[in-house]
Amino acid sequence: MVQDIFLGNYTSCVAARSTNRAILAGSQDGGIVTQLFAFALEEGIIDGAIVAGPGDEPYRPRPMVATTVAELYAARGTKYNICPNVSFIKEATRSYGLDRVGIVGTPCQMQAIRKGQLYPVGLRDVPDKIALAIGIFCMENFPYQSIVQLVEDHANTKMENVVKMDIGKGKFWVYTERGAVIQLPLKITHKYEQPGCHVCLDYVANLGDVSTGSVGTPDGWSTVFVRSKKGNDVWSKAMAAGCFETKPIEEVKPGLELVTKLATEKITKNRKTLEERASFGVAKGLRNPYI
Amino acid sequence: MGLFERILVIFQKKDVTVKTPQTPAPIPVAEPAAPPTEAIPAERAPVVEEQRPAVPPDEKEPTTAQPDIKEVKPVSDKITAGHVHMSGCTGCEVALADNYAGLLTLLDKYVDWVYDLTLIDVRHIPEMDVALVEGSVCINDRISVEEIRETRKKAKIVVALGSCATYGNITRFCRGGQQNQPQHEAYLPIGDLIKVDVYLPGCGPSPQLIRNVCVAAYLLLKGNADQQALATAYLKPLMMLPERGTSACFCDLMYEVIDQGLCIGCGACAAACPVRAITHEYGKPQGQRDLCIKCGACYNQCPRSWYSFDVVNQYESIMETIDAAMEP
Structure with missing residues (x-):
């Protein structure tokens, strides 16, 4: 077990990608989340997974309880805006009748789930039914309207034209169906971020059973942290079943060094924000949620 | 305390x-x-x-086992x-x-x-x-x-x-x-x-x-x-x-989380609400306040109302x- 103040606790860290071409065809990077849920679903480790499914407008996600692999496929790819997956956590165990729930989410959503397991104020019978929580790396999130602003105003294309968005190499990328690639410097995107993200002290989803993200590995691959006993159990079974192709994280570029650098940057910046909030007004501060 | x-x-x-x-002793993080x-x-x-x-009580405890103290x-x-x-x-x-x-x-x-x-x-x-x-x-x-x-x-x-x-x-x-x-x-x-x-x-x-x-x-x-x-x-x-x-009611979520710039749209409040009064419009909680029964579940379930890293980091x-x- 590695314990790192910025990267959290983890039993192993690898570069990985799915061995399933169909998954990779529509995935953001290495198809880790889709592949792991698909495997867990087929093996009966989970009965269904709460994922960011398609919504009413292009790139506007809506939480969805996927109980088939086809439904998982429909939710592939990163949408870069808020999807309240945790809002379905009780619904999944009630209306959908799932006894073993999978859920994917940002670091703050992993925090919500773990707080919910320890202090289930309004989550009757939920705590013991979280079978696999996959966390995704997250520097910050955007409201949907911010994404519209970035795509339609700054990138100057319609939301309907977009086939993929990405944040990487210091830029926000928009790919259109006609093959245009628009890149925006992150300097532009910063002001559109969700304000609540600026007090977040977790970059790599320290509380996921498994957490994953593109940072640290080459294009088409993902960095994977295996953290909990449940995570380790599912991950080893999936590896044994040949679901993933992996490389030691030490052998890929840019590797954990970049992950650590970005995690340190985020957490240091947000700690400063929390300090600034304490003296925000005149002899009056803003609330600090952490006790 | x-x-x-x-x-x-x-x-x-x-x-x-x-x-x-x-x-209370500090907990190692x-x-x-x-x-x-x-x-x-x-x-x-x-x-x-x-x-x-x-x-009949056996002698597991240091006290002398007497039948009448059972x-x-x-x-x-x-x-x-x-x-x-x-x-x-x-x-x-x-x-x-x-x-x-x-x-x-x-x-x-x-x-x-x-x-x-x-x-x-x-x-x-x-x-x-x-x-x-x-x-x-x-x-x-x-x-x-x-x-x-x-x-x-x-x-x-x-x-x-x-x-x-x-x-x-x-x-x-x-x-x-x-x-x-x-x-x-x-x-x-x-x-x-x-x-x-x-x-x-x-x-x-x-x-x-x-x-x-x-x-x-x-x-x-x-x-x-x-x-x-x-x-x-x-x-x-x-x-x-x-x-x-x-x-406590949905308003607490507004006053102490959303208005304070802390909401991250995770969805915990909507999941906790026993009367389904909370939905998420464009990622933020909207409460139908006429439905709210003032139970405080949303506020207390929210990871940004109160959150202890010392405790939650040890969830497992x-x-x-x-x-x-x-x-x-």
């Missing part, structure tokens, strides 16, 4: 040596240590034997607790019972249930370590007011169980007129009349929250130093809630500890 000291008083009364200082898990089954072994008065031992190992029923729907007690076999484990090993109008033939509130109070207090009803005062006198720790006792909840909307006591129209959360030590909000509070708190309370009383520190850290947020006040070992403690 006052409560912690009082718990230690009970603890010492139970004849167990306390190694920890009286102030992100230390999913195995020791708490292992310590429980080891400690539990003698207790299991002692549950059965029919079996009634005393099991009681002294547990804490005493009871359920005080004010104006509520009994849903909170049902939530307690919904631990099913877990409830039997709790009663077997950790708690002597001494007062409960629904289950036990005891008419007057006895002395007890912990009183779980369900429901708000009808201030137009003399007996209710007397009973809540009596509860404060007789119980060392008063726990407000459920949202009526903590925040008023649905009883906030009462206007009287119900037969056969139509004049009963004014209801207050118990914290408006007595000092409350711990809040367990929720309509109803989930069986697992009740279970977790019971196990934490037991570890606080009977565990080793590490377990005590962990249990203290776990209970701390729930002990701080009474200081915050006796009302805490859950394992609880599972181990709940093994029959």
